[in-house]
Amino acid sequence: MRATGAFAASTALRRRHSLVILCYHGISLRDEHEWGGGLYLPPTAFRERLQFLRDWGANVLPLAEGIRRLQEDTLPPRSVVITFDDGFVDFHRHALPALQEFSFPATLYLTTWYSQYRLPVFNLMVNYLRWKSGDPEYMSRQAREKASLEMERQAKQDGLDPHQRDDLARALAVKAGIDYDDLLRNRMFQIMSPEEARECYQAGTDLQLHTHRHRTPVDRELFLREIQDNSAAIEAITGTRPLHFCYPSGVTDSAFLPWLREAGVQSATTCVHGLARRGSDPLLLPRYLDGTGTSELDFEAWLSGVR
Numbered sequence: 426m427r428a429t430g431a432f433a434a435s436t437a438l439r440r441r442h443s444l445v446i447l448c449y450h451g452i453s454l455r456d457e458h459e460w461g462g463g464l465y466l467p468p469t470a471f472r473e474r475l476q477f478l479r480d481w482g483a484n485v486l487p488l489a490e491g492i493r494r495l496q497e498d499t500l501p502p503r504s505v506v507i508t509f510d511d512g513f514v515d516f517h518r519h520a521l522p523a524l525q526e527f528s529f530p531a532t533l534y535l536t537t538w539y540s541q542y543r544l545p546v547f548n549l550m551v552n553y554l555r556w557k558s559g560d561p562e563y564m565s566r567q568a569r570e571k572a573s574l575e576m577e578r579q580a581k582q583d584g585l586d587p588h589q590r591d592d593l594a595r596a597l598a599v600k601a602g603i604d605y606d607d608l609l610r611n612r613m614f615q616i617m618s619p620e621e622a623r624e625c626y627q628a629g630t631d632l633q634l635h636t637h638r639h640r641t642p643v644d645r646e647l648f649l650r651e652i653q654d655n656s657a658a659i660e661a662i663t664g665t666r667p668l669h670f671c672y673p674s675g676v677t678d679s680a681f682l683p684w685l686r687e688a689g690v691q692s693a694t695t696c697v698h699g700l701a702r703r704g705s706d707p708l709l710l711p712r713y714l715d716g717t718g719t720s721e722l723d724f725e726a727w728l729s730g731v732r
Contacts, residue, residue, distance in 0.1 A: 426731060427529040427725065427726075428673060431731060432445065432527070432579055432643060432725060432726065432729040435729045435730040435731045436502070436729040437502075438555055438730070439573065439700065439730045440452060441519065441681070442498065442500075442702060442703055443498060443500075443700040443701060443702045443703075443706070443730065444491050444492075444495045444504050444505075444700065444701040444712065445504070445505045445506070445559070445700060445701075445713060445727065445728055446488075446491070446505075446506045446508060446509050446694060446711070446712040447505060447506065447507050447508060447703055447711060447712065447713055447715055448509075448510065448694070448696065448712040448713060448714045448715065449466070449507070449508070449509045449510070449715055450465065450509065450510050450511060450513075450522050450562075451464055451465045451466075451511075451513050451515050451516075452465065452466055452467070452468050452515045452523075453465050453466065453467045453468065453515065453517065453519075454473050454514070454515050454518065454519075454611050454612065454613055455611060455613065456668075457515075457613075458470075458573075458716075458717040460552075460553050460556045460557070461552075461711060462618055462716050462717030462718045463714070463716040463717070464716060465716065465717060465719060466556060466715070466716060467717070468673040469518045469525070471497055471519065471520065472526075473524045473721075474715065474724065475523055475524070475527045475529060476527075477528060477529075477721065477724065477725070478505060478510075478529070478728075480726060480732070481503065481725070482502075482503050483505045483726065483728070484500075484501040484503055484504050484505065484603040485504075485505050485506070485507060485530060485534070486500075486504055486505070486527045486530065487500075487506070487530040487631060487694070488508065488530075488631060488633070488669055488724070489508050489628070489668075489669065489691075489692075490590055490633075491504060491506040492506075492691075492692050492701075492707065492710070493702060495702075495703055495705075495727060496581075496703060496707070497718070498584060498703055499507075501730075503728070505534070505728065506576070507529060507530070507531040507532070507534045507673055508531065508532045508533075508534065508671070508694060508712065509523070509534065510534050510671055511534070511536055511538070511616065511619050511635065511639070511667075512534070512535040512536060512537075512616050512622060512632075512635070513614065513615065513616060513617070513722075514612040514615045514616070514617055514621065516533060516617065517617050517621045517622075517624065518612075519600075519623055519656060521628060521630065522614070524629075524630075525628060525629070528703050529633065529639065530629040531631065532630075532632075532633055532669065533615075533622075533625065533631065533632055533701065534634065534654075534669075534670070534671035534694075535617075535622060535631050535632050535633070535634075535635050535654035536616065536635040536636060536638070536639040536655070536673065537616075537636055537637050537654070537655055537658035538637050538638045538639070538654075539587075539615070539639075540616045540618055540619055540622065540658070541555055541589045541618060541647055542588075542592045543612075543615060543618070544587050544588070544609075544611055544615065545594070545608070545614035545615050545652075546614045546615070546616065547576075547580065547587070547590040547591070547593075547594060548574070548576070548577045548643040549573075549614040550594045550608075550613065551572070551573045551576050551593075551594055551597060552569045552570065552572075552573040553613070553614065554594065554597050554598050554601060554676075555568075555569045555572055555573070555597075555649075556569055556602060557601065557603055558597075558600075558601035558602075558725055560601070561578070570709065577595065577627065580706065581592065583719040596708065597620075618724060619658075619661070619662050622661050622662050623663070626662060626663045629683070632659050632662065632663055632667060633659070633667045633668070633669040633670065633671070633672070634652060634655050634656060634659065634667045634669065634670040634672060634690065635655065635670070635671050636651040636652065636655050636660045636673050636705070637651050637658060638651060638654075639673045639674075641673055641678070642678050643678055643680055644666065645680075645684055647685075647694070648681065648684050649684055649687065649688055652684075652685075652688045652690070653688070653723045655667075656688075666689075667691065668689065668690060668691045668692075668696075669692045669693070669694075670685060670690045670692070671693065672691040672693060672694070672695055672709075674696070675695055675696025675697070677695055677709065681693075681708075682706075682709075684709050690708070691707065692707045692708065692710060693707070693708040693710065694710045694711075694712050695709055695710065695711055695712065696712065696714060697709075697711040697712070698711060698712070699711030699712075699713075700730060711730045713727045723728035
């Protein structure tokens with residue numbers, strides 16, 4: 426289809442009427458892309474993506490401008506928005522310098538509870554350690570996720586604090602013969618500190634809402650508390666109130682929409698693959714999740730609208 430001109434024709438047809446919102450989670454500090462290729466890209470691959478966007482002639486827009494111009498039907502050709510979820514240290518270390526090199530704006534949906542601790546996110550570290558151990562029982566993603574969720578559930582039931590949970594992860598690493606202190610020194614699976622997030626903001630990164638504790642309770646009071654706590658933490662970093670939201674883990678529910686409006690949220694992005702169109706609900710905007718398993722051809726197919 427690309428060879429016959431279908432990609433170019435599709436790109437021309439979508440013009441001002443649709444927007445590609447790219448979604449990234451992490452840029453590998455070590456071998457995370459081998460463990461979770463759907464969530465991670467190695468630094469060289471991410472830079473190649475940015476180079477492709479430049480060569481393709483993408484108009485990379487800030488999130489708020491992209492959504493506004495989509496609704497106004499005034500988007501420039503080949504409009505793209507770049508978003509990152511969570512706010513891991515790897516964004517500060519690898520993504521930010523690459524984005525600055527290409528002068529591309531990006532939005533980072535920052536979850537803030539773990540930013541208080543210089544500790545890895547427990548369930549992700551446990552999952553990674555299971556994979557790193559080489560234990561045949563945990564070679565499948567499903568088996569690792571099941572075991573990680575069970576450990577998370579038990580830790581919550583036992584009322585363990587972040588340091589006690591980290592002790593469990595350390596014990597798992599020791600049992601598998603993995604140097605846990607080395608993983609901590611590399612800041613694996615750690616959310617940026619407020620100071621690091623502020624450096625990203627001062628360098629031009631747009632910081633927006635992703636809930637405080639990376640969860641979306643189906644209870645109005647608890648849901649609004651997540652937004653309020655997240656908003657307060659981000660406003661303390663940036664001095665401005667965040668107005669855009671991303672659903673943690675892509676979990677959506679119709680009940681969330683009036684609560685988001687009540688909280689003053691102007692847009693919300695999902696993990697549903699698709700082009701954002703003028704008629705899309707601004708609180709249910711689709712994105713394209715990019716990762717290690719995506720070829721350059723598939724990436725271009727999404728940008729053009731063919732995919």
